[in-house]
Amino acid sequence: MSTSKPATSAADWHLPVGAHYLGPHDPNETLNVTLVLRRKNPLAALGxxxxxxxxxxxxxxxxxxxxADMERVRAFGRQHGLQELACEPGRRTLHLSGTAQALQQAFGVQLGHYELTPGGTPYVGPAQAPVLPDPAVIAVLGLDRRPVAKPHFRIAKAKPATTYTPLQVGQLYNFPAGTDGTGQTIAIIELGGGYTQADLDTYFSGLGLATPSVTAVSVDSGSNQPGGSADAEVMLDIEVAGALAPAAKLVVYFAGNTDQGFYNAISQAAHNNSLPCTVMSISWGGPESSWSTASRNAMETALQDAATLDVTVTVAAGDDGSSDGIKGSTPHVDFPASSPSVLACGGTKLLASGSTISSEVVWxxxxxxxxxxxxxxxxxxxLPSWQSASKVPAASNGFVGRGVPDVAGDADPVTGYDVRVDGQNETVGGTSAVAPLWAALVARLNQKLGRSLGAANAALYGVASTAFHDITQGNNGSYKAAKGWDACTGLGSPNGQALLSALQATSSSPAPTPAPAPTPAPSPAPGHKHKGGSHSPPASSGKHPKGKSPT
Incomplete structure (x- = not known):
């Protein structure tokens, strides 16, 4: 028997850079996986x-x-001795459980333990892409348990001279008067961390607000677990969204930081009929090129579902400039911010004179x-149709792609947000603050419009000339700010009242049709290929005064 690992396609699979093989996984340990299936019909707008x-x-x-697709896949699971945990046709998911040995045989993988950094936390992963058991299956999630995303927040290294409460930022951005998010539900996706009710009560009381309604929802093995570094992300999201849309209901979905957890959190939030959301805020992501093709495409179908169900998804664009934290001179974008189904949120440095913006440049x-x-x-x-007039440059390999971000807001920790984390007052920035900022603004716009913006990009690009503060100074590394859309701050930061008026004037326009699912290129883009890390798995046997109320 050959001891070499089976050949794999570099277009479909790669180990993370630096991944080091530690040894085989216990064949008797039980693992849960999620199979994502195709839709029965091509996606189109609902009436x-x-x-x-x-x-x-x-x-x-x-x-x-x-x-028929679902039944064939269920039969496949039974054939391989896998236990069915749940079947959700609306979400196109089948959840199965089995031993590592059974899963290896079913999906043609070798499971091992890996670490991303010497002495780092090990994770379970396959040495190759899972073999999809049926043409109806888009992806098998949960075999690869590497962290797929990181939170996009930055805690200021020293107390800045200028900080803001979320209310002050909302005032500077002219959030529409007479709105507070009544009737809206904002889903917040978290892949770690947690919050305490005592912190929330203290924080909102300090702003002169009642603590908003916050509900924690456990996804798979995730739960509200305060006490770790990701708490700053969770608290920032809740406190920014809750301060700026205090009458909205906040539902926080806690999932594991894996492709399975991320997909299930988004899908569950989009399809939750008992807690239906109108807006979804995501402050986590990873370089687009670091995702496996199948996982990224499955994620995109969940985001498309949300858009079709009239949920506006706001996503942080990342905090590491045009490189997205990858070494080298080639630019990279963050996913899911790069999805055409979401509103990607970039960052600015915001300075004010009293209640007026005095300067705003690229963060x-x-x-x-x-x-x-x-x-x-x-x-x-x-490139989506709604960006066709935005003069989006070609990607580094010449690809005519979707430009990131769409919009922006204050994100520089040097002009950061006053928040409370684990009993301490902190100044926090990052595009993680901009996603909940825009989620709150969309909730307030929805309230006044009497409808959900849903897939909002086409509408926002259509009114960009009158409803945004255009950012024309600064750069994020490879890209410079310019008049109109740019790859640093998108259309710019919001003028909330002007945006509402512009949307009201176009309220009779038909809703845009969601973008079709992407067709991945047959091979990685030049400069974007990740080479596998070292491994040798054996053959498998199978200062402003605090505001008191939103404007």
Missing amino acids: PSPSRSARHADFEARYGADP NETTADEGATGGGVSTVFA
């Missing part, structure tokens, strides 16, 4: 529905998994090791 529950039912009937504090806004051009997702 008006009398209620959210009716809209979800209509979506499932049209775009859920085909019953770039790399010389002081305080981060810089992500932004650039996708090498996976094609």
Whole structure:
């Protein structure tokens, strides 16, 4: 028997840079996996529905998994001795459980233990891409348990001279008067960390606000577990969104930091009929090129589901400039911010004189090791029609791709947000603050418009000339700010009241059709290929005064 590992396609699979093989995984240990299936029909816009529950039912009937597809895949699981944990045709998911040995035989992989850095936390992963058991299966998630994302927040290294409460930022951005998010639900996706009720009560009381409604939802093995470094992310998201949309309900989905956890959190939030959201905020992501093709495409289908169900998804664009933290001169963008189904949120440095913006430039504090806004051009997702007039440059390999970000807001920790984390007052920045900022603004716009913006990009690009503060100074490394859209701050930061007026004037326009699923290139883009790390697995046997109320 050959002891070499099976050949794999570099286009479909790569180990993370620096991944080091530690040894085989216990063949008797039980693992859970999620199979994501194709839709029964090509995705298109849904018509008006009398209620959210009716809209979800209509979506499932049209775009859920085909019953014949689902039954074949369920039979495959039984054939390999895998236990069915749940079957959700509307979400197109089948959740299975089995021993590592059974899963290796079913999906043609070798599971081993790896570490990304010497002495780092080990994770379980396969040495090759899983073999998809049926044409109906898009991806098998959960065999690869590497961390797929990191939170995009930056804690200021020293107390800055200028800080803001979220209310003050909302005032500077002219959030529409007479709105507070009433009737809206904001889903917040977290891949670690947690919050305490005592911290929330103390923080919102200090702003002169009642603590908003916050519900924690466990996804798979994730849960609200305060006490770690990711708490700053969770608290920042809740405190920014809750301060700026205090009457909205906040539902925080806690999942594990894996492709399986990330997908299931987004999918569950989008399809949750008992807690239906109108906005979703995501402050986690990883370089687009670091994702496996199948995992990234599965994620995109979940984001498309959300957009079709009239959920606006706001996503942080990253805090490591145009490189997205990858060494070398080639620019990279962050995913899921690079998805055409989301509103990608970049960062600025915001200075004010009283209640007026005096200066706003691209966030770039790399010389002081305080981060810089992500932004650039996708090498996976094609240029969307609503960006066709934005003069998005070609990607480094010549690909005509989706430009990132779409919008921006204050993110520089040097002009950061006053928040409370684990009993301490902190100044925090990062594009992680911009995603919940825009989520709160969308909730308030929805409230006043009497409808959900849903896939908002086409509408926002259509009114960009009158509703945004155009950022024209600064750079994020490879890209410079310019008049109009740019790959640092997108269309710019919001003028909330002007944005509302512009959207009201175009409220009779039809909703945009969601973008089709991407067709990945047959091979990695030049300069974007990750080489596998070292491994040798054996053959498998199978200062402003605090505000008191939102404007």
